[in-house]
Amino acid sequence: MTAEVVAQLITDSEGAYLDLTVGMGGHLRALSQALGQSARLYGVDRDAEAVTATLQNLKDVHQFRTAVTVNYAEIDTVVDQFGERAFDGILLDLGLSSRQLDDPERGFSFRHDSPLDMRFDPDAGGRTAADLINALEEKELSGIIRRFGEERNAARLARAIVMERQQRMILTTADLTAIVRDTVRGQYQVKSLARVFQAFRIAVNGELDALETVLPKALNLLNPGGRLGVIAYHSLEDRLVKRFIQDRSKGCICPREFPACVCNHKPELRAITRRVIKPQESEQQANPRARSARLRVAEKLAV
Numbered sequence: 001m002t003a004e005v006v007a008q009l010i011t012d013s014e015g016a017y018l019d020l021t022v023g024m025g026g027h028l029r030a031l032s033q034a035l036g037q038s039a040r041l042y043g044v045d046r047d048a049e050a051v052t053a054t055l056q057n058l059k060d061v062h063q064f065r066t067a068v069t070v071n072y073a074e075i076d077t078v079v080d081q082f083g084e085r086a087f088d089g090i091l092l093d094l095g096l097s098s099r100q101l102d103d104p105e106r107g108f109s110f111r112h113d114s115p116l117d118m119r120f121d122p123d124a125g126g127r128t129a130a131d132l133i134n135a136l137e138e139k140e141l142s143g144i145i146r147r148f149g150e151e152r153n154a155a156r157l158a159r160a161i162v163m164e165r166q167q168r169m170i171l172t173t174a175d176l177t178a179i180v181r182d183t184v185r186g187q188y189q190v191k192s193l194a195r196v197f198q199a200f201r202i203a204v205n206g207e208l209d210a211l212e213t214v215l216p217k218a219l220n221l222l223n224p225g226g227r228l229g230v231i232a233y234h235s236l237e238d239r240l241v242k243r244f245i246q247d248r249s250k251g252c253i254c255p256r257e258f259p260a261c262v263c264n265h266k267p268e269l270r271a272i273t274r275r276v277i278k279p280q281e282s283e284q285q286a287n288p289r290a291r292s293a294r295l296r297v298a299e300k301l302a303v
């Protein structure tokens with residue numbers, strides 16, 4: 001979705017742009033190529049390895065200023081370091097990167113055997129997927145699998161996890177994979193595996209809470225006329241983004257039965273993409289992960 005992001009996010013070719021999920025710096029590099037010489041680019045990622053890679057990868061990008069390691073939900077605690085009053089474009093490309101997914105040490109994928117970690121920021125401490133899987137009540141496990149994985153076999157899977165951990169601790173991706181494979185048979189097995197891994201990753205990293213927290217903060221950090229772009233990879237994230245844009249695009253919020261407006265509420269945002277933007281067919285073919293990507297863009301209004 002790089003071309004779409006570049007086309008939709010830039011409103012001032014000499015402005016300041018912030019990527020809150022900088023990953024390897026791919027979007028910042030693409031933005032730099034469309035921006036003028038005095039534009040400024042900044043990045044944030046919760047994963048210290050991603051920030052180190054970006055600092056290295058973007059060395060040759062003239063407009064790139066810096067990248068810092070922080071959870072984007074806490075962006076307000078580091079933004080002063082950038083020395084910008086506000087930004088003309090802010091990007092969130094949610095979820096995890098291909099580098100993280102393919103890293104056999106991180107525990108994000110059922111395709112590698114590794115410790116069940118799944119934290120974006122292992123240096124920050126916090127509970128791993130193994131901690132949750134071995135400690136939570138059956139009901140909590142099934143809630144995570146159902147809500148964050150949208151997996152219909154959630155209750156059976158939670159039961160199977162609890163039965164298994166009565167015998168031994170569940171510590172590796174192979175342990176979890178075996179439980180899912182024994183519980184869900186047939187053509188949907190791989191989909192169930194992907195959903196269960198997604199569910200625990202979202203739970204471990206508190207991804208939906210972080211997204212809910214960052215959206216109003218990002219809006220505060222935009223210049224009037226600046227744009228917020230969000231790429232979501234599953235319906236839970238996309239619904240949150242859609243609702244945020246809808247809520248902040250409303251004018252009067254008085255109850256319908258009021259004869260005249262007394263709230264004086266003003267819209268703060270204008271949706272630029274009436275419908276979500278999906279990746280082109282060619283990108284979907286080249287990169288299977290891109291298939292579920294959904295981009296929404298909204299512009300901050302002068303209130």
Ligand SMILES: C[S@@+](CC[C@H](N)C(=O)[O-])C[C@H]1O[C@@H](n2cnc3c(N)ncnc32)[C@H](O)[C@@H]1O
Nearest residue numbers: 021023024025026027045046047071072093097
């Ligand atoms: C899909 S990748 C972004 C790829 C990036 N756009 C690029 O061009 O290389 C998502 C990134 O968001 C980061 N991330 C996820 N949750 C985060 C959070 N709460 N705060 C900061 N970064 C986060 C992940 O560590 C990952 O590097």
